[in-house]
Amino acid sequence: MVETYLRLVGARLRGQLAYRTSFTIEVIAQAVVQAIELAAITILFSHVTELGGFSADEVILMYAIAATAFGLADLTAGQLNELPTYIRTGSFDVLLLRPLGTLPQVMVGDIRLKRIGRTLFGLGTMVYALAHNDIAWSPAKAALAAVAPLAGAVIFGSVWVVACAVCFWIVEGQELANTVTYGSNAFTSYPVTVYSGWLRRFMAFVVPGAFVAYYPALALLGRTDPLGGPALLGWVSPLVALAAAVVAGLVWRFAVRHYRGTGS
Amino acid sequence: MRAYAHLALAGFRRYSTYRQAMFGGLAANVVFGLLRTAVLVATVAAAPVAGYDVAAAVTYVWLGQGLLSFVVLWGETQLSERIRTGDVVVDLSRPWHLQAALLAEDLGRAAYAVVVRLVPPVAVGALLFPFRWPEPETWPLFAVSAVLGLVVSFGLRFMLNCTTFWLLDSRGVVNMYAVVSGLLCGLIVPLAFMPEWARDVLWATPFPYLLQAPIDVFLERDPQWTVLAWQAFWAVVVLAAGNLVLSRAVRKVVVQGG
Numbered sequence: 001m002v003e004t005y006l007r008l009v010g011a012r013l014r015g016q017l018a019y020r021t022s023f024t025i026e027v028i029a030q031a032v033v034q035a036i037e038l039a040a041i042t043i044l045f046s047h048v049t050e051l052g053g054f055s056a057d058e059v060i061l062m063y064a065i066a067a068t069a070f071g072l073a074d075l076t077a078g079q080l081n082e083l084p085t086y087i088r089t090g091s092f093d094v095l096l097l098r099p100l101g102t103l104p105q106v107m108v109g110d111i112r113l114k115r116i117g118r119t120l121f122g123l124g125t126m127v128y129a130l131a132h133n134d135i136a137w138s139p140a141k142a143a144l145a146a147v148a149p150l151a152g153a154v155i156f157g158s159v160w161v162v163a164c165a166v167c168f169w170i171v172e173g174q175e176l177a178n179t180v181t182y183g184s185n186a187f188t189s190y191p192v193t194v195y196s197g198w199l200r201r202f203m204a205f206v207v208p209g210a211f212v213a214y215y216p217a218l219a220l221l222g223r224t225d226p227l228g229g230p231a232l233l234g235w236v237s238p239l240v241a242l243a244a245a246v247v248a249g250l251v252w253r254f255a256v257r258h259y260r261g262t263g264s
Numbered sequence: 265m266r267a268y269a270h271l272a273l274a275g276f277r278r279y280s281t282y283r284q285a286m287f288g289g290l291a292a293n294v295v296f297g298l299l300r301t302a303v304l305v306a307t308v309a310a311a312p313v314a315g316y317d318v319a320a321a322v323t324y325v326w327l328g329q330g331l332l333s334f335v336v337l338w339g340e341t342q343l344s345e346r347i348r349t350g351d352v353v354v355d356l357s358r359p360w361h362l363q364a365a366l367l368a369e370d371l372g373r374a375a376y377a378v379v380v381r382l383v384p385p386v387a388v389g390a391l392l393f394p395f396r397w398p399e400p401e402t403w404p405l406f407a408v409s410a411v412l413g414l415v416v417s418f419g420l421r422f423m424l425n426c427t428t429f430w431l432l433d434s435r436g437v438v439n440m441y442a443v444v445s446g447l448l449c450g451l452i453v454p455l456a457f458m459p460e461w462a463r464d465v466l467w468a469t470p471f472p473y474l475l476q477a478p479i480d481v482f483l484e485r486d487p488q489w490t491v492l493a494w495q496a497f498w499a500v501v502v503l504a505a506g507n508l509v510l511s512r513a514v515r516k517v518v519v520q521g522g
Binding site: 022025026029033036040043044046048052172175176178179183186187190194195196203 | 304452458
């Protein structure tokens with residue numbers, strides 16, 4: 001079973017590496033997308049010393065965790081953006097006929113390795129941010145630094161699945177889904193203290209965006225939450241990720257059961 | 265001339281057909297507007313930055329969210345696809361000037377975008393946050409500035425699409441433009457926030473004139489007539505350059521058939 005998926009992914013990757021120049025340009029373009037957000041943060045911090053109560057290096061740490069997590073999620077769950085096309089053209093029916101799960105099939109169906117550009121840029125920035133912040137390192141914190149982007153990727157991936165499942169009901173739902181997926185990436189790049197009201201409640205806790213970068217970064221930095229949350233929150237991202245994945249799986253199953261072909 | 269007016273009308277009608285997609289796009293505009301407002305307001309809350317207080321920052325964000333769909337900040341590939349498939353031969357053999365015809369259609373599309381993509385985000389921003397409304401005499405200047413911004417944007421997109429004549433696949437070029445245009449045009453952060461060298465470089469290119477310039481006119485930042493004159497200058501330059509590129513391309517078109 002796992003072997004089947006590895007073969008599918010392997011075939012895709014070999015295909016994409018065949019055009020080396022085009023591949024290199026696309027990897028760079030993806031890194032630039034991510035770099036522009038960092039440029040924006042740097043430009044803003046050339047005029048202020050703190051944003052939402054956090055220094056430039058602290059915000060860059062949050063941005064870097066979010067960027068790495070989003071890059072990883074984009075690499076796998078990003079394929080879900082093609083779901084409306086699958087549904088409209090009827091090729092989703094083909095996936096249903098195969099003896100493999102529909103969700104993993106969509107995810108590995110057309111993995112775009114070029115998206116590694118985002119992840120690499122995120123990782124590079126994370127190394128910078130971890131070195132430039134005053135972190136009292138311990139084995140637990142080292143583990144947290146490694147696990148946080150992965151847990152974040154699972155959270156982003158789950159958000160992606162739930163958002164795109166909307167496309168089973170609304171054919172033109174892709175832009176709505178993008179609002180939640182790319183929107184949560186933009187949200188998590190800054191401390192949640194910058195936002196307020198229902199926007200913060202929704203993006204930080206309903207979509208568990210605060211657990212991608214904000215709380216893990218607080219734990220790494222050894223800072224207390226200005227919003228009064230317990231210190232424990234910095235360490236629960238993997239559990240939140242697990243819960244998000246379960247919810248996403250259930251939503252996907254419900255959506256697929258509801259699915260009726262377009263009849264074309 | 266009448267033919268071009270009809271084309272503009274056709275552009276208006278064509279885009280008004282996709283209502284569901286429009287609502288999705290509008291929702292995205294508004295959510296990103298809320299997120300960007302929060303970050304920018306946090307930046308200027310303590311003290312104004314580069315002449316932007318909270319109201320100016322809010323106005324900048326929501327006007328930008330509206331204008332980005334009006335001027336089309338990302339690169340569209342409609343003409344590029346027709347060049348790649350060879351359909352462009354049909355377009356070239358019609359009794360019109362291709363660039364003028366596409367501009368007319370884009371003006372029609374933009375007229376529709378005013379109603380559904382420009383006004384709603386600005387209304388949301390103005391309802392939810394402190395907003396900087398301009399003096400009455402600024403309104404016509406802003407309208408002219410927005411249209412000039414659209415023409416500059418069209419001119420750049422037209423040239424990007426024309427690269428397909430040589431590259432056969434210009435997706436890489438168009439994607440790169442989509443990636444960097446947000447920063448270069450002043451959508452992501454106000455140009456005034458940037459370091460002086462970056463401002464000097466960018467204002468010497470056409471990019472700020474398609475988004476930052478209309479916003480500056482609305483916010484009554486700079487001498488407005490100077491901004492408008494520069495916009496008109498760049499509009500002429502990019503249209504003339506596009507025309508030149510097209511005429512060179514036409515001389516080398518090889519009909520592939522099939």
